[in-house]
Amino acid sequence: MRIAIAGTGYVGLVTGVCLAEKGHNVVCVDTDENKIAWLNLGRSPVFEEGVEELIAKNRDRLTFTTDYRAAYKNSEVTIIAVGTPEKKDGSANLSYVFQAAIQIAKSIERDTVIVIKSTVPIGTGDKIAKIVNDNLCHRVNAEVTANPEFLSQGTAVKNTLNASRIVVGVESEEAERVLREVYRGFDQEMILTDRKSAEMIKYASNDFLALKISYINEIANLCELVDANINDVAYGMGLDPRIGGSFLQAGIGYGGSCFPKDTKALHWLANFHDYEIKTIKAAIEVNENQKLKLIKKSQKYYDSFYGLNVAVLGLTFKPNTDDLRDAPSLQNIPILLDDGAHVKAFDPIGEPNYRKVFPTEVEYCESIEETITDADICFIFTEWGVIKQFDVSKFAQLMKNPIVLDGRNCYDLNQMKGQGVVYESIGRRT
Ligand code: UGA
Numbered sequence: 240m241r242i243a244i245a246g247t248g249y250v251g252l253v254t255g256v257c258l259a260e261k262g263h264n265v266v267c268v269d270t271d272e273n274k275i276a277w278l279n280l281g282r283s284p285v286f287e288e289g290v291e292e293l294i295a296k297n298r299d300r301l302t303f304t305t306d307y308r309a310a311y312k313n314s315e316v317t318i319i320a321v322g323t324p325e326k327k328d329g330s331a332n333l334s335y336v337f338q339a340a341i342q343i344a345k346s347i348e349r350d351t352v353i354v355i356k357s358t359v360p361i362g363t364g365d366k367i368a369k370i371v372n373d374n375l376c377h378r379v380n381a382e383v384t385a386n387p388e389f390l391s392q393g394t395a396v397k398n399t400l401n402a403s404r405i406v407v408g409v410e411s412e413e414a415e416r417v418l419r420e421v422y423r424g425f426d427q428e429m430i431l432t433d434r435k436s437a438e439m440i441k442y443a444s445n446d447f448l449a450l451k452i453s454y455i456n457e458i459a460n461l462c463e464l465v466d467a468n469i470n471d472v473a474y475g476m477g478l479d480p481r482i483g484g485s486f487l488q489a490g491i492g493y494g495g496s497c498f499p500k501d502t503k504a505l506h507w508l509a510n511f512h513d514y515e516i517k518t519i520k521a522a523i524e525v526n527e528n529q530k531l532k533l534i535k536k537s538q539k540y541y542d543s544f545y546g547l548n549v550a551v552l553g554l555t556f557k558p559n560t561d562d563l564r565d566a567p568s569l570q571n572i573p574i575l576l577d578d579g580a581h582v583k584a585f586d587p588i589g590e591p592n593y594r595k596v597f598p599t600e601v602e603y604c605e606s607i608e609e610t611i612t613d614a615d616i617c618f619i620f621t622e623w624g625v626i627k628q629f630d631v632s633k634f635a636q637l638m639k640n641p642i643v644l645d646g647r648n649c650y651d652l653n654q655m656k657g658q659g660v661v662y663e664s665i666g667r668r669t
Contacts, residue, residue, distance in 0.1 A: 240264070240420060243314035245339040247274055247303070249285055249395055249496075250356055250388050251320030256290055257399040259297035261424035266302040266310045278303040286561040286588055289396035311346035316421055318386075319343070319367075320356040329503035330511075331360050340367045344374035347381060352417040354386045358441055358501060360508050364408065364434035382414040385434045387441030392495065393559030405429045408437025442505045446519050449498040451486045453522035456529045459489035459666025469666025470648065489666045491620065491646035492529035494556030494565035499526070530567045533618050533644045534574055536663050540616065540642055545579035548639065550614035552607060553621025553647070555589035563592050567646065568620045576600050585610040587623055612637045622647035635659035 240263050244255045247269040255267040269275055274284045281298075283290040294301060304310055311317050321335040336357050343353060353371060355364055368383040375381065385408035390398035405427050409415045415431060422429060432440070459469040469489045477484025493499065502523050509516040541547060556566035563569060568584075575582050576597075583602045586593065590603050604610040607629050611617050617638065619626060627649045635641045635658055643655075645664040655662040663669050 240316060241314045242266075242316045242318065242421070243268060243310045244318045244320055245307070245343065246319070246321035246335075246357070247271075247278060247284065248320065248322060249287060249392055250390065251318070252278075252283065252285065252290060253287060253390060253395040253399050254318060254320055254356060254388065255301065256293035256297065257396060258421070259300040260293050260400070262300070263421070264300050266304060266314070268304055268307045268310045270305060270307075272305055275303045275305050287392065287395050288559070293396065307342050308346045311343050311351075312348050314347075314351060315349075316352045316354060316417060317343050317347070318354040318356050320388075323357050323359055323500075325500040325503060329507040331358070331500070331504045333359060333363060333366075336363065336367070337370060340370045341374050344371040344381065345376050347375070347379055348377050350380045352382045352384060352414050354384050354418070354421075355438075356386055356388050358387060358445075358497070358504075359385075359438060360504060361435050361438045361442070364438060368410075380413075382409070382411055382417070383434070384409045384414045384418060385437035386418065387437060389441075389444065392562055393557065400425075402427050406432070406437050406440050408432050408434035410434055442501055445497055445501040446505050446522070448486050449493055449502045449526070450518055450522045452488075452490075452493045452498075453525035453529070455487045455489050456492065456665070457525055460529075460532075462666040466668055467666075468652075468668060472666075489648065490529075490622075491532050491567045491665065492526040494530075494567055496562065496564040499523075499565040502526075530570050531574075532665065533620075533646050534571055536644055537616060537618075537642075540661070543578055544575050547580050547615040548613050549575050549580040549582050550611045550617040550638070551575075551582060551584040551601075552586075552610060552617065552619045552626050553589075553623055554584060554586035554593045555621050558621055558623045559588075561588045561592050563589060563596070566620070568593075569596070571618065571620065572597065572601065583610045583614070586621065587625055589621075608633060608637060614638045615640045616642045616644065619643070619645040619647055619649055622649050631655060631658055631660070 242263050242265050244251045244267045247267050255265045259265045277284050281294050319339045321339050323331040326332045364385045371381045405422050407418045462469045473487035476482050477487050502519050506519050554568045583604050585604045641660040643660055643662050648664045
């Protein structure tokens with residue numbers, strides 16, 4: 240099939256390369272000329288495993304362009320995968336989605352199925368259907384469908400090629416037929432529903448995962464108070480298949496471009512309908528507090544960070560991505576800096592992006608050793624493999640005062656015993 244995709248962010252680009260891998264002819268569209276130039280060189284503008292390999296492998300079926308008119312004109316399917324960032328009031332900013340819908344409507348010259356992959360509030364599909372119909376320039380039929388994605392950054396290609404499910408919200412048999420054709424090469428079950436239910440499945444899934452994380456973080460906080468171990472508790476809980484073991488990793492809260500935004504958007508939507516979704520409200524509050532958990536713990540050791548050397552390991556919102564959006568480090572480092580700390584930081588991939596936010600305020604290091612040398616305290620914000628595999632005996636050897644506050648439970652407690660380190664983590668005996 241000829242498929243056009245609006246937006247070459249994580250979702251659009253990964254969807255594009257994976258659909259090309261499955262044999263479709265795909266044209267990826269973006270307004271950002273630099274991104275398109277980069278992609279035409281075979282390079283991915285986002286750090287995501289497997290994307291560049293799939294671009295190289297499917298070169299003859301993949302095109303990247305800023306010329307949206309040419310791209311949308313004759314495509315059989317056009318996918319909207321542009322961003323829906325959070326607005327100040329917590330609702331989703333749909334201006335990019337609406338703009339893409341108008342551009343598509345004005346460009347198409349044949350019957351087309353428009354697929355909304357961006358995460359959009361329930362009911363947006365109806366609005367887009369109206370926008371499209373109001374802006375069509377030719378006598379063609381444009382069906383609007385909802386087809387949310389469930390990929391995670393860092394494993395996005397794998398998640399797309401082996402998705403847990405394919406959710407499709409359609410309002411006509413023709414749209415169903417076309418979507419079945421798009422996903423013919425995929426083995427997963429296709430869940431067919433109406434457009435609004437498909438939109439809801441996306442929010443309800445993400446918010447449930449966020450809820451699970453906030454729940455385990457609260458249990459971890461209680462574990463600290465009653466001297467229990469959250470790792471064992473989570474393991475014991477997760478063996479019950481009704482609970483499941485994933486997303487029970489306690490820490491300093493969830494970040495990223497999805498959970499913070501999607502929890503707030505659902506909360507906003509409920510309020511809009513004069514309803515309060517109490518569980519999600521609580522998950523958001525718990526997460527905000529959890530992000531500052533290590534700073535609170537550090538007050539036991541220092542009244543102020545003024546003049547102290549503070550080592551920070553991990554800056555991104557999770558490992559295997561260069562994405563900083565809503566990363567706990569972005570809340571914590573300004574507190575340290577405002578208090579007069581000298582902050583040295585290490586992140587294997589996220590450093591160039593962090594430099595854009597704090598170009599001079601933070602001293603960036605090439606290695607963990609360099610970061611912790613002479614440090615008065617060390618904070619761990621992201622569980623990168625290289626941090627988890629670090630030789631922990633070096634903390635005592637290199638730090639001025641070996642206090643390690645670990646927000647991601649990177650080390651086994653037995654491993655830390657006898658190392659001459661004050662080690663605190665989340666929800667575990669110290
Ligand atoms: C999330 C969902 O997992 C995807 O299914 C969804 O498609 C995606 O959002 C999206 O809406 O696009 P992502 O934001 O890439 O994916 O990252 P996750 O792996 O879910 O992690 C999110 C945050 O939760 C991270 O900060 C991570 O550290 C934290 N987390 C995750 C925990 O604190 N504990 C856990 O047990 C799991």
